Amino acid sequence: MKKNLKHLIGLQDYSTKEIKEIVDLGEKISLSPEKYSNKCHGKILATLFYEPSTRTKFSFESAMLRLGGNIIGFSDANTSSVSKGESVADTIRVMSFYADIAVMRHPKEGAPKLAAEYTNIPIINAGDGGHLHPTQTLTDLLTIQKYKGSLENHVIGLCGDLKYGRTVHSLIKTMARFNTKKFVLISPEELMLPNSLKRYLKENYDLEIIEVRKIEEVIEDLDILYMTRIQRERFFNEEDYLKLKDSYILTKDKIKNAKKDMIIMHPLPRVNEIAYEVDEDKRAIYFNQAKMGLFVRMALIMKLLEVE
Amino acid sequence: MKKNLKHLIGLQDYSTKEIKEIVDLGEKISLSPEKYSNKCHGKILATLFYEPSTRTKFSFESAMLRLGGNIIGFSDANTSSVSKGESVADTIRVMSFYADIAVMRHPKEGAPKLAAEYTNIPIINAGDGGHLHPTQTLTDLLTIQKYKGSLENHVIGLCGDLKYGRTVHSLIKTMARFNTKKFVLISPEELMLPNSLKRYLKENYDLEIIEVRKIEEVIEDLDILYMTRIQRERFFNEEDYLKLKDSYILTKDKIKNAKKDMIIMHPLPRVNEIAYEVDEDKRAIYFNQAKMGLFVRMALIMKLLEVE
Amino acid sequence: MKKNLKHLIGLQDYSTKEIKEIVDLGEKISLSPEKYSNKCHGKILATLFYEPSTRTKFSFESAMLRLGGNIIGFSDANTSSVSKGESVADTIRVMSFYADIAVMRHPKEGAPKLAAEYTNIPIINAGDGGHLHPTQTLTDLLTIQKYKGSLENHVIGLCGDLKYGRTVHSLIKTMARFNTKKFVLISPEELMLPNSLKRYLKENYDLEIIEVRKIEEVIEDLDILYMTRIQRERFFNEEDYLKLKDSYILTKDKIKNAKKDMIIMHPLPRVNEIAYEVDEDKRAIYFNQAKMGLFVRMALIMKLLEVE
Numbered sequence A, B, C: 001m002k003k004n005l006k007h008l009i010g011l012q013d014y015s016t017k018e019i020k021e022i023v024d025l026g027e028k029i030s031l032s033p034e035k036y037s038n039k040c041h042g043k044i045l046a047t048l049f050y051e052p053s054t055r056t057k058f059s060f061e062s063a064m065l066r067l068g069g070n071i072i073g074f075s076d077a078n079t080s081s082v083s084k085g086e087s088v089a090d091t092i093r094v095m096s097f098y099a100d101i102a103v104m105r106h107p108k109e110g111a112p113k114l115a116a117e118y119t120n121i122p123i124i125n126a127g128d129g130g131h132l133h134p135t136q137t138l139t140d141l142l143t144i145q146k147y148k149g150s151l152e153n154h155v156i157g158l159c160g161d162l163k164y165g166r167t168v169h170s171l172i173k174t175m176a177r178f179n180t181k182k183f184v185l186i187s188p189e190e191l192m193l194p195n196s197l198k199r200y201l202k203e204n205y206d207l208e209i210i211e212v213r214k215i216e217e218v219i220e221d222l223d224i225l226y227m228t229r230i231q232r233e234r235f236f237n238e239e240d241y242l243k244l245k246d247s248y249i250l251t252k253d254k255i256k257n258a259k260k261d262m263i264i265m266h267p268l269p270r271v272n273e274i275a276y277e278v279d280e281d282k283r284a285i286y287f288n289q290a291k292m293g294l295f296v297r298m299a300l301i302m303k304l305l306e307v308e
Helices: A016-031 A054-066 A088-098 A111-117 A134-148 A166-176 A195-204 A215-221 A238-244 A276-280 A286-304 B016-031 B054-066 B088-098 B111-117 B134-148 B166-176 B195-204 B238-245 B276-280 B286-304 C016-031 C054-066 C088-098 C111-117 C134-148 C166-176 C195-204 C215-221 C238-245 C276-280 C286-304
Strands: A044-049 A070-074 A101-106 A123-128 A155-159 A182-186 A208-212 A224-227 A263-265 B044-049 B070-074 B101-106 B123-128 B155-159 B182-186 B208-212 B224-227 B263-265 C044-049 C070-074 C101-106 C123-128 C155-159 C182-186 C208-212 C224-227 C263-265
Touching: A016 A134, A016 A286, A044 A054, A044 A088, A044 C054, A054 A070, A054 A101, A054 A123, A054 A286, A054 B044, A054 B070, A054 B088, A070 C054, A088 A101, A088 A111, A088 C054, A088 C286, A101 A111, A111 A123, A123 A134, A134 A166, A134 A224, A134 A263, A134 A286, A155 A166, A155 A215, A166 A195, A182 A215, A195 A208, A208 A215, A263 A286, A286 B088, B016 B134, B016 B286, B044 B054, B044 B088, B054 B070, B054 B101, B054 B123, B054 B286, B054 C044, B054 C070, B054 C088, B088 B101, B088 B111, B101 B111, B111 B123, B123 B134, B123 B286, B134 B166, B134 B224, B134 B263, B134 B286, B155 B166, B166 B195, B195 B208, B263 B286, B286 C088, C016 C134, C016 C286, C044 C054, C044 C088, C054 C070, C054 C101, C054 C123, C054 C286, C088 C101, C088 C111, C101 C111, C111 C123, C123 C134, C134 C166, C134 C224, C134 C263, C134 C286, C155 C166, C155 C215, C166 C182, C166 C195, C182 C215, C195 C208, C208 C215, C263 C286
Parallel strands: A044 A070, A044 A101, A101 A123, A155 A182, A155 A224, A182 A208, A224 A263, B044 B070, B044 B101, B101 B123, B155 B182, B155 B224, B182 B208, B224 B263, C044 C070, C044 C101, C101 C123, C155 C182, C155 C224, C182 C208, C224 C263
Antiparallel strands: none
16 A cells, blocks of 8 residues: 555644645636646546435536546445445455545445555545535635635634534634634524534634624624534434524525625535525625535545646 | 526427527438537536436437536436435536536426526426426437438327327427428327317417327328327326227237338337337337437537537 | 347357457556557447446446546436336347447346347346356456466365355356366355256366365465355355354465465455455455456457457
């Protein structure tokens, strides 16, 4: 097995400089994607989705095709035969002959990390259970840099399920490394950011954290409002879900006092946590955010394949 | 969103001239497909099949690959994750960043039309419920032009389920625009062409319509015999299905008095409505028809992507 | 339909010379695969998997992409719509317009053979029920040639389920044609090689066959040790399976008296029939074997498409 080979399991393994390089390359690609249309000619990306996620799979596949490469993959371990009792280690060892780089989504925490130990091709974690999903965070970072001009010194509001939301935890930990000025945590009491994470932030970074219950209380102050879905499957009972699900719906009315250049982000898919009327607002950039996901994945594939 | 952008939702939105242009380009492609092998280099087609249809999906994928483009897609909304409560509008908005053109099959009438309103890439309707399936009709038109020399002045027999058959309704409405001489409708009483459609034809076109029960009564008169399947799922009860399903099976014997240059068409898949013995007959061109489907889809993709 | 067209249904249809040519081309490709990266530019491979087999599908897809070609396909007849009552003959006739070559896996014995009769594109059998799986045998042959220098004069040990194992039967019959010196059959009594096959070998070839119960009895004598899985689904009752499944597990200890240049092969996936500790041993080449599968499939596709 090659030494020094770089996978992307979680952003905690990457230096701030390395993250910034990927984001910067993503931004360069976003300006003229056609210049990169042949960078991975002859290379194959394998998309190993042990759990379905059409959107994420598509974004990686499109990224590789836009680089001139090719794709193979499966979208569901059940309709594939990969679950015949074979270990993930054996599967990935064989797959590494068929592809030059692999993206893995797996219901079990740690599966992509394990896979990376048994292969000599780069592995990208595209979500392992409720654990990590680093390319979503890279997408968010490129979006912030592109639409706010820089990653630094922002007041960032995060709204919704801050307790279980993997996307939010990863974004907070990563943005903290880029001199975030203030995190404004907006959530129901039941779904507040875990204390361990708050403690970690206070001990390691010089930034402000405030917690509120309502978007309206803090909207004027925000540079970025990051909305998330309150997922039914995170609740222990239906009653709690029904009580809370509609409390954190963004409407035109709720953003009427927001800054003119505030940006509204969302990892998508949205269900009803942002009213359709908000889509028309210039500050609503969540669809552009999905587009940035394409460019940052192109950048990541290039970095891992050491293509210039 | 771009203005003036062309989708293909249904052929009723296209002028006769526009339809003819696609058919003519399809015919040109059929003569030397290799000349078109690089026309869509670098372009991506997304096949969004919310309901499986392997054959249609394959024909579009092959068409795009034969043009030098690439493909991404899913073949079943259940094993994909697109049904997580997200609207079709949101899904298509995101997909439009990953692809340059999309083909959609959806169990709900109107879904492709809705999708077209929310995207800036061309959308092709590959079947929406029992409603429209315009590329089948384009396939039929190219087949008729190729094997009968022209689209005009034919006596066209249509046999089978004329009541529910989406393919037949669309073909009749479109061929009527190309100066069809006569439609000969061959069906059991229970599955006759809807009166509303007959009325529409009589009010708008100068053509003859006759209705019969048996193929043999009219076979001598036909330039084209279009066979269709009597689908079990269209019947309210099993008894009716069993009584009727075998009544409209084409055999060698039934075509013995047909014109030498009559062509026998079928949209495929066939189950048992055409006996295998008929396959040997030169007039049986239903497999060639499937081939024409490839060429007309290549033509359609080129037109919608404005590639010359 | 073209005459003289070559499919690969089973290796019994190929001359020893033809087999050797494919293996030799596979070995040449293995030395510098990049030289072949454009051999099938513009060609399409259809992977028709009526039963899932991710690994086999991937190896064919990767082979075609590595040759510069493209792929379409389905991985499960249930989520596809190919099972709508249409005959395999009709399906393949249509598919042959969409692709230049097709790989078929089907639960029913003989389905690929039938398909080959109805198409003018080459058909490769990628497994038809418990019947044939010729590209696994080609993979094994290339591995033997590559790692033992030649296909001839070996003492080959075969261990595990020799009664039902399709892979083993095909390998034995094919290697017998290449002057194998001795077959050493290692299996529980319940899973011995069928008498009919033993008789066939004795009547047609000048080679030795011995049968034993334990790996340790014969390990010193072997040039090649071919391990196979004892599949739960082959047993009539759970009790028999539990009793036998662990008896034929290869460990470091069991190979301590083996020749230094013996090779250990396995068709993969393995479950527990080879202990993980054996992976470290230089003689364990089963992962390289999977890699050879890629090269031999590239060679096969080139031969069938008559690409030089």
